[in-house]
Amino acid sequence: MSKRDYYEILSLAKDATDADIKRSYRKLARQYHPDVNKEAGAEEMFKELSEAYAILSDPQQRAAYDRYGHAGLGGFQGGGYQGGFEGFGGLGDIFEAFFGRGGRDPFQSQQRGGGSRSRAERGSDLRLDLEVDFRDAIFGIEREINLQHLEACETCTGSGLEPGTDVVSCQMCRGSGQIQQHQRTAFGTFTHIATCPKCQGKGNIAENPCKTCKGVGRAQKKKALKIKIPPGIDSGVRLHVSGEGDAGMAGGPAGDLYIVLHVKEDAEGVFERQDQQIYTQISVGYAQAALGDRVEIPTLEGPTQLEIPAGTQPGTVFTLKNKGVPYLNNSAMRGDLLVTVEVAVPVKVGGEEKALLQSLFELEKGLGKAEKSEGGFSFSEKGGLATAEKAGGSPKEHKKHGFFDVLKETWKSHHPHKED
Numbered sequence: 001m002s003k004r005d006y007y008e009i010l011s012l013a014k015d016a017t018d019a020d021i022k023r024s025y026r027k028l029a030r031q032y033h034p035d036v037n038k039e040a041g042a043e044e045m046f047k048e049l050s051e052a053y054a055i056l057s058d059p060q061q062r063a064a065y066d067r068y069g070h071a072g073l074g075g076f077q078g079g080g081y082q083g084g085f086e087g088f089g090g091l092g093d094i095f096e097a098f099f100g101r102g103g104r105d106p107f108q109s110q111q112r113g114g115g116s117r118s119r120a121e122r123g124s125d126l127r128l129d130l131e132v133d134f135r136d137a138i139f140g141i142e143r144e145i146n147l148q149h150l151e152a153c154e155t156c157t158g159s160g161l162e163p164g165t166d167v168v169s170c171q172m173c174r175g176s177g178q179i180q181q182h183q184r185t186a187f188g189t190f191t192h193i194a195t196c197p198k199c200q201g202k203g204n205i206a207e208n209p210c211k212t213c214k215g216v217g218r219a220q221k222k223k224a225l226k227i228k229i230p231p232g233i234d235s236g237v238r239l240h241v242s243g244e245g246d247a248g249m250a251g252g253p254a255g256d257l258y259i260v261l262h263v264k265e266d267a268e269g270v271f272e273r274q275d276q277q278i279y280t281q282i283s284v285g286y287a288q289a290a291l292g293d294r295v296e297i298p299t300l301e302g303p304t305q306l307e308i309p310a311g312t313q314p315g316t317v318f319t320l321k322n323k324g325v326p327y328l329n330n331s332a333m334r335g336d337l338l339v340t341v342e343v344a345v346p347v348k349v350g351g352e353e354k355a356l357l358q359s360l361f362e363l364e365k366g367l368g369k370a371e372k373s374e375g376g377f378s379f380s381e382k383g384g385l386a387t388a389e390k391a392g393g394s395p396k397e398h399k400k401h402g403f404f405d406v407l408k409e410t411w412k413s414h415h416p417h418k419e420d
Contacts, residue, residue: 006055125255126256134267162209235262280339
């Protein structure tokens, strides 16, 4: 992608004077500096402004650019700007560049120690990953966690100084926080401005550093912290605990703590969760499914009874309203519990059960024999059931189709006390 014209970036004509270049850059740099402008593209614009000013403010580089454009800069291009903000760490640096150390930065808070460049910095945010049991995530719980973070030194309260002492001006940079390095080349003298390595850009140093924290102002501390996990949380939910991150530098505010929750699966393997819905499965016998029954099922609150109607098919799902997971922002509302019914088929059968099933099998196949049963009905020659009319009447053949019809009548014949 082709580079933009430097004069266009600074909104200048090609015959602009040095004063015009400085004035335009000063205005635009304040407008697009990342410390002030948080809009998308502001940082990129500031980089372009810095690069354009570095070229046009240098007579030799500007002459080469005016004659050959970007191609004429060669090793100069981008030399005045290294992709960061070393030359202009903040708006105070811009004011100092144009007005000297006496220039007042209206965006900079009052600085400590006269010419000090120390600025309070917010502490880092921290992340903690926490596993939560299946049921605790549903109903909520209060947990105690062990946290290790940076706190302000108790001896110096974060200043990095021994109590009763003060900072002194850095002798290496003479309080400016920056050092200049000059390099002579065939194209002229170049000046590189870098952060002072002794004071780290602060402009001052501690005459007597704190012995406890060795002048850092912060120390690692372990802390027990109680947190409330609300009902209905799921994996990936982040809890925000304000002010529990690392302590700030030079009296700056502490960062925040973000706890990322990870919900375990049900330890008993009874329930599965999908958002606010809970799923479980029960198994019933084929006679229960055919005739209907009242069975015990598990719920999150404990066992309860469920009515299984006659003729329930394998895979039938019953829904219990408001027995699922509470909604995170409204615990009064809950999802549902969905119970899937599976019909258990015995692997081995014997004795009376086998004989009964064999009779049912023959009836289904139409191989039944007319044999009077004690329950008041008989199997017909053609299969199915032949029920007796009132006493003394002749049996009237009444064919009932289907396995469940036959099973129901057979069960009644073996359990006369339960017959309606």
